[in-house]
Amino acid sequence: MEKAFLHNSNIISPLGFTTEHNFNAVCEGDIGIQNHTFNNVNYCTSVINNNLLDDTFSAQTKSNPKEFTRLEKMCILSVQDVLSNSAIDTKDKGTLFIFSTTKGNIDLLENTPANIPADRIYLHETAQVISNYFGFINKPMVVSNACISGLLAIIIAKRLIADNQYDNIIVTGADIVSTFTLSGFNSLSALSNKVCKPFDKNRIGINLGEAAASILISNQQKENTVEIISGCSANDANHISGPSRTGEGLYKCLQKILPNNFIPDFINAHGTATEFNDEMESIAFSRAGLQNTFTNSLKGYYGHTLGAAGVLESIFCAESLRQNKIIASAGFEEQGTSIKLNIIKKTENKKNTTCLKTASGFGGCNAAVLYKLN
Amino acid sequence: MSSYILSHTKIATNCLWHNGKLISKNDERVSSAALLEGFYKSINLSYPKFFKMDALSKLGILCAELILKDENINDLFAKEKTAIVLSNKNSSLQTDVAYAKTMADFPSPALFVYTLPNIVTGEIAIKHKITGENAFFIEPIFNAELLHNYAELILQENDAALCGWLNIDETTCEGFLYFVAKQTVEDEKKTNFITHNSQNITNLYIN
Amino acid sequence: MENLIQDLKVQIIEQLNLAEVKPEDIDASAPLFGEGLGLDSIDALELIVLLEKQYGIKIKEPQDAKNIFHSVKTLAEYISANKK
Numbered sequence: 001m002e003k004a005f006l007h008n009s010n011i012i013s014p015l016g017f018t019t020e021h022n023f024n025a026v027c028e029g030d031i032g033i034q035n036h037t038f039n040n041v042n043y044c045t046s047v048i049n050n051n052l053l054d055d056t057f058s059a060q061t062k063s064n065p066k067e068f069t070r071l072e073k074m075c076i077l078s079v080q081d082v083l084s085n086s087a088i089d090t091k092d093k094g095t096l097f098i099f100s101t102t103k104g105n106i107d108l109l110e111n112t113p114a115n116i117p118a119d120r121i122y123l124h125e126t127a128q129v130i131s132n133y134f135g136f137i138n139k140p141m142v143v144s145n146a147c148i149s150g151l152l153a154i155i156i157a158k159r160l161i162a163d164n165q166y167d168n169i170i171v172t173g174a175d176i177v178s179t180f181t182l183s184g185f186n187s188l189s190a191l192s193n194k195v196c197k198p199f200d201k202n203r204i205g206i207n208l209g210e211a212a213a214s215i216l217i218s219n220q221q222k223e224n225t226v227e228i229i230s231g232c233s234a235n236d237a238n239h240i241s242g243p244s245r246t247g248e249g250l251y252k253c254l255q256k257i258l259p260n261n262f263i264p265d266f267i268n269a270h271g272t273a274t275e276f277n278d279e280m281e282s283i284a285f286s287r288a289g290l291q292n293t294f295t296n297s298l299k300g301y302y303g304h305t306l307g308a309a310g311v312l313e314s315i316f317c318a319e320s321l322r323q324n325k326i327i328a329s330a331g332f333e334e335q336g337t338s339i340k341l342n343i344i345k346k347t348e349n350k351k352n353t354t355c356l357k358t359a360s361g362f363g364g365c366n367a368a369v370l371y372k373l374n
Numbered sequence: 375m376s377s378y379i380l381s382h383t384k385i386a387t388n389c390l391w392h393n394g395k396l397i398s399k400n401d402e403r404v405s406s407a408a409l410l411e412g413f414y415k416s417i418n419l420s421y422p423k424f425f426k427m428d429a430l431s432k433l434g435i436l437c438a439e440l441i442l443k444d445e446n447i448n449d450l451f452a453k454e455k456t457a458i459v460l461s462n463k464n465s466s467l468q469t470d471v472a473y474a475k476t477m478a479d480f481p482s483p484a485l486f487v488y489t490l491p492n493i494v495t496g497e498i499a500i501k502h503k504i505t506g507e508n509a510f511f512i513e514p515i516f517n518a519e520l521l522h523n524y525a526e527l528i529l530q531e532n533d534a535a536l537c538g539w540l541n542i543d544e545t546t547c548e549g550f551l552y553f554v555a556k557q558t559v560e561d562e563k564k565t566n567f568i569t570h571n572s573q574n575i576t577n578l579y580i581n
Numbered sequence: 582m583e584n585l586i587q588d589l590k591v592q593i594i595e596q597l598n599l600a601e602v603k604p605e606d607i608d609a610s611a612p613l614f615g616e617g618l619g620l621d622s623i624d625a626l627e628l629i630v631l632l633e634k635q636y637g638i639k640i641k642e643p644q645d646a647k648n649i650f651h652s653v654k655t656l657a658e659y660i661s662a663n664k665k
Contacts, residue, residue, distance in 0.1 A: 102490060104465075109474045123465050123512040141520075142512035144465055145492045152509060159527045180470070183477045184486035188626060189643060232531075233507050234454065235499040241487045242622055252454055252505060362487065363496030365508050411600075422619065425600035480634045483626035484597070 002219040004161040006226045006371070009315040010081035012074045013211040013302060014046050017056060018081060023319045026301050026327060027347050033195045033207045033303050038179050043186075044193055045177050046209030046303040048074065066115045068129070069105045071176050074212035075130045079172055082214045083134060090136045094167035096160065097140045099127035100153035100174070101307035104144075107178045130172070147270070147361030148233060149173065150213070150310025151369060155231035157217045158369075167219055173311030174212035181208055181306070188241070190274055198271035198297035198329055199278050199343050201336035206272045209303025213312035221374060226318040229354075230257040231369035241362050243276050247284025249366035250358060254288040257370050258356070263293055264370065265352040266326055266344070268317050270359045271297020272304050273331065277360065282337035290356070296344045300330030310359050314369065317355045321373040326350045377529050378567035381444045382552035382578050383437040385413070392440040394581075406468075406547040410436060426484065427497060428469040429547070434460070434494035434540050435501060437551040441536065442502050447553055457507035457528045457535040458495045459521060465491045465512055468543050494540060506532055516550070518575040525570070529556055539579070550579045585657045593653070596631045597624050609653040625650060638663050 010018060014032035015025040032046035054065040057073045061080060065073060079097075088095055104123040105116075112118055119125050127140040143153045150173035157169040175181075185191050185208060192205035217228070234252040236244035244250075258264075267290060269281050285291055298313050305312055320327060328347045335343075353373045360366045384391040390398040390413045398416035400409055410432040414424055419439055424432060442448040448456070466489050473485040487493065492510040499505065507528050511520060516539050525535045538551035554570045568574050590604040599618060607618070614620050628650055632638045638660065640646055649659045 103470075106470065109470060121467065122463065122514075124463065124514045127512075128514075143509065144490070144512050145495075145508060145510045146490045156509065156524070163527055163530075165523075179477065180474060180489075183481045184473065184483075184489065187481040187483040187486055187630075188623075233509070235458070235496065235505050235508050237453075237496075237499040237503050237505045239500070239621070240493050240496040249505060361492075362490055363492040363494075363508070364499055365492060365496070422599070422601050426598045480630050482630060484623050487623055 001162045002164050003221065004158040004217055004219060004228045005221055006228065006314070006318045007216040007218055008082045008085045009213070009215040009318070010078045011211060011213045011312055011315060012048070012078045013312070014048050015301065017077060019315055019319065023316065026298070026316070027325060029347070031195060031301050031330060032209060038182055043182050043191065044195060044207050045182070046207060047177050048210055066113070069108065069116055069120060071105050071174055072126060072129055075172050075174050076133055078212040078214040079130060079134060079170060082170055082216050086216055088168050088216065090134045093137060095136065096138050096166045096169045097131050097136045098143060098153045098157055098169055098171045099130065099140050100143045100149040100171065100311060102144060102146060102149055102175055103178065103181060103306065106180045107176060110179060144307070145361070146363050146365055147304070147306055148310060148359040148365045148367040149307040150312070151314065151357060151359040151367040152233055152310065154217065154228065154310060154314055154369060155233065155367060158228040158231055161217060161219050169217045170214055171217060171311055172212060172214040173308040175210060175306035175308050177208050177210045192273060195331060196273035196299055196303065197331035197333070198273040198299050199336055199341060200332045201334040203273040203275065203278060203336055205274055206299065207303035209305045211302060211305040211308040211312050213308050213315055215311060215315055224322055225374055226321050227372050227374050229370040229372050231367065232256045233365060233367040236364035236366065238364055240364060243280035243360055245280065247280045247287060249364060250281065250284035250360055250368065251287045253358070253366050253368035254284065257368055258288065263290065264354040264356040266294040266296070266320070267356045267358065268313050269295055269297050271299050271329065273299055279337050280360070281358070282339040282341050285341060286339040291339055292342050294326055294344050295341050296327055296329035310367070314357055314371070317357050317371050321352050321355055321371060324349055324351050326352065377526065377554050377556050377570040379570055379574065379578070380447055380553045380555055380567060381441045383440045383549070384579070385433060385437060385547060385549040390416070390436070393444070397440070406542050406544065407432065409547055421501065428466070428488035430466060430469065430491070430540060430542050431488065431494040431497045433542055433547060433549045434498055437538065437540070437549045438498045438502065438536060441551055441553045448502050448504070451534040451555060453503050454505045455533040456504050457532055458498055458504060459509050459525055459528065459535055459537040460495055461511040461513050461517065461521065461539050462491060462541040463512065463514055464541055464543055466493070498536070504536070516579055518572045518579065522570065522572045522575055525554055529554070552578060582657060582661065585660060586653055589653050589657055592631060592635060593628070596627055607653060611652055613650055613652055632660070636660050636664055
């Protein structure tokens with residue numbers, strides 16, 4: 001069985017257009033979440049500046065920004081950065097592109113620009129446009145499984161590499177902030193009108209964020225690379241929009257992927273800052289004996305980036321391991337779950353070798369991955 | 375170790391088939407939702423939540439029901455080692471459009487929660503208490519190779535998987551699910567199982 | 582009040598897609614949530630939409646919803662008291 005390793009990555013977000021910019025910004029305590037107006041309604045969200053996106057796209061790709069949607073531009077910039085820093089041949093049969101998203105070009109439902117064909121609302125069309133841009137010879141794989149999409153795409157990539165079906169897989173996770181998702185989460189009373197506070201006593205809900213995050217996963221081991229040790233998903237079989245009160249699915253994931261009595265150096269949790277999600281996670285972590293493990297959520301910097309979250313946050317896991325840093329869980333002040341967790345309050349240098357990444361989403365889905373620095 | 379298809383259901387061209395046998399047929403031209411509500415009655419299902427679901431979930435619940443109640447297949451395998459691997463073209467587009475219409479005045483939370491393709495996965499999981507692996511793939515057309523390949527990867531560490539294609543819009547209503555399991559010694563005596571391979575999956579989907 | 586209760590039963594059945602429930606099946610004093618109709622958190626949010634759409638009433642404090650939605654009767658009383 002081949003091993004799978006995390007290599008070059010990229011993050012396109014309000015905090016920067018490279019992994020390095022993003023990681024440094026977060027280490028400095030920068031936050032991407034601000035007040036923005038959508039259809040005359042004020043929302044607290046993490047949104048990429050349109051002009052900056054178009055200008056960067058024009059400068060870096062020499063392509064016409066009008067031929068692509070916002071989401072596609074973010075993805076193309078992201079994949080281009082990963083490819084330009086690696087020797088991957090997109091025309092090799094051993095190279096695969098996996099696209100993870102929840103809503104893709106959902107903004108086209110409200111307004112289809114003249115240069116964009118209407119069928120780009122289909123997720124596989126979006127993936128194909130990105131794939132064609134780089135000339136991937138294999139058909140893209142598209143994973144759409146709510147908020148675990150990104151992490152699940154990484155798990156799928158690991159399985160395909162372990163089975164020796166591919167040598168190199170680029171996983172891109174992306175979603176945009178749209179009136180569609182904002183009004184929807186608002187109708188569920190799930191949005192916070194202030195910067196969100198994962199695991200905090202005064203948390204009142206999520207912020208939505210947008211990002212495209214890409215990572216190269218391959219069977220090649222290099223110095224200082226992070227290995228995907230194990231990963232799996234599980235369903236709560238409880239409710240389509242509310243997490244299990246006992247953290248059933250997430251606990252099942254932890255049971256499956258963590259060796260007996262194993263404690264990772266830190267956990268990067270889903271931590272959306274809704275009352276029920278964070279509470280559920282605290283229960284699942286404590287059931288697995290992880291309540292004292294350093295834990296953070298990145299939602300306080302980026303908001304919830306939906307299909308991008310699992311990829312973006314895994315990139316942060318890898319960088320935290322490589323650079324020996326633990327990152328403060330932004331927005332956390334006071335213990336806010338019935339079981340006390342060890343939430344990271346300050347970003348600092350600390351030697352790390354292993355980290356657990358988790359995600360949970362609508363449809364009762366949960367996923368977890370264990371990463372290890374080699 | 376080989377894996378075998380134990381049961382399969384198909385909804386296409388206004389017909390409901392289970393293991394190759396026609397269960398119900400609707401000769402009239404009706405909407406996808408009305409067609410599925412007709413099938414619900416024809417198989418004597420009693421599950422009030424069915425009527426709260428979007429059409430994609432209704433389609434999945436119906437297909438899964440016939441398979442999992444077939445000689446209680448679901449109870450033969452550990453629920454946490456049974457996966458649900460689904461695919462389609464349209465994601466949740468029909469419900470997305472329906473929700474978007476409510477956005478301007480009274481956004482509907484009950485519609486919004488169905489604007490993800492894998493909600494049907496959750497509905498099937500809830501009804502049958504299946505807690506194993508999940509994956510939802512989006513493909514331009516039915517892709518037997520993808521289902522076969524991923525289900526086999528999953529079966530390396532699990533016992534069984536409910537797999538298939540659930541694609542729906544106003545005029546299309548196409549569902550095909552099959553239940554695949556690793557063969558056990560006892561099962562070897564049984565001869566009516568179908569070997570799990572792309573060709574057989576394609577044949578079941580087409581015929 | 583009786584008319585309002587009757588209207589509400591019909592509206593609740595329609596808004597919450599309770600296809601197999603008839604208005605006469607709903608006991609106006611019985612709890613809406615928990616047992617009986619098997620309503621959940623999404624249904625509660627849909628009832629908030631119903632109040633706004635049909636009666637122009639916005640529930641300001643979400644924690645009040647629990648008492649207002651206790652039964653069809655409590656809901657009718659709340660509407661009578663708050664309708665503009």
